[in-house]
Amino acid sequence: MHRQRATIRTLGLAAAVAFAATACGPQHSGSAPAASSVPVAPSSASPSGQDDKPGASSPAPSPTESASPSAAPSAPPSRSGAPAVKPVMANGDENDQVRELQARLRQLTLMSGAPTGFYGSKTTAAVKAFQSRHGLDATGAVDEATWRKVQDLSRKPTEEELRPPTTNEVAAPDPRCLQGRVLCISKESRTLAWMIDGKVVSSMDVRFGSENTPTREGLFQVEWKAKDWTSTIYHTPMPYSMFFSQGQAVHYSADFAARGYAGASHGCVNVRDKAKLSALFDQVKVGDKVVVYW
Template structure:
């Protein structure tokens, strides 16, 4: 089964991808990625902030938990959109570059750069690719060859005090599991590979203890 992928003017804060603290209302400021963001959202590409531009950007930011939600076309908003574009470009051939091993039989691949994961049998795509939310700067999802060593369908994290449904651990506490947050919610997880509920459930049904996991790349912003 193959599933396709179906959102100040102060120089320092702008460089960090955030606008100055202010009330949650639309900004009139033109962001450094205004044209790119306008194009992504299907807005007229003129590089000038308008009220309609701001509302469209704000809706995207609100959907994916990007703050402050004021419609500013800054680095974090554009980075999120760029990741989405890279995911769309992967289509149904996420391992075109051959970076995930094809000589392991069943294996779950995690591409941190594109924030994508999929399951393959040899070179045959079994499930995905699907968007994932991996570790943030300082708690990155560790790269390399791993194996699933423990599964807990209704896991509760005693570290973060949160539910981790369909948890499948593959590296010292790092696991695949579902979350209710957007896959694009910054800055990222505590190291786990967060997934949408339906995807985490499918991974649970397709993988077993001892199955291989391969993590590679580098998450944007880390």
């Protein structure tokens, strides 16, 4: 993972680095914060967690690339000892084909969460269960035979199935969210609602800091934005960061996408739907309100 150059607005670089010294990374719930208080250069370290997104800097394969057996990683040997069949999709992949797989597995009641497009331990477990149920070699990777069987037993997902509006029900907005342009963030419902003049434009699930590194509550504003940013303390990527409180930011988290609420941030507001956050990032302006409340 190489260090990314961030586009920073309204603050000089020195001030931005000072804020980013408290930037967030994923952690297990209840873990203690890092001791460092001085900015350091990002390294290639990846977030912790058994189902975490790999830290490789190479881009995720496109659905077309993933469909090609020659471009996919090798599957583990079959139980019968026959030559392994290279998978169409496997643990660590992140693309729209994985999102479709997850939506189809959800139709088959093998997955409960909304599709994320990231192939982690939950998807692997669901694929293994499917393979075992249908007499296929239970590798947890999707080879061509598994993919054909999944397609035969499910229907093509709708856009809403691929990208549900939100998994969590949006809470009643705080009164401070009812005027102007606001990122209205409820800790109770674990949702972020992008509101303009009292109307919800879009919403998405969010995750917060642990007891030791809580996400601050109150009225804030977007201080600066960075489409590509790496935490200077935790050395983890923070795409689509919108900083609102001394290093705490709303940003995409691959760890949240992979592990859900089994983990926590170091104080930031994590979003697990990258496509939704990308669209939101383009709409939000520096100076827009941020309300974090129970």
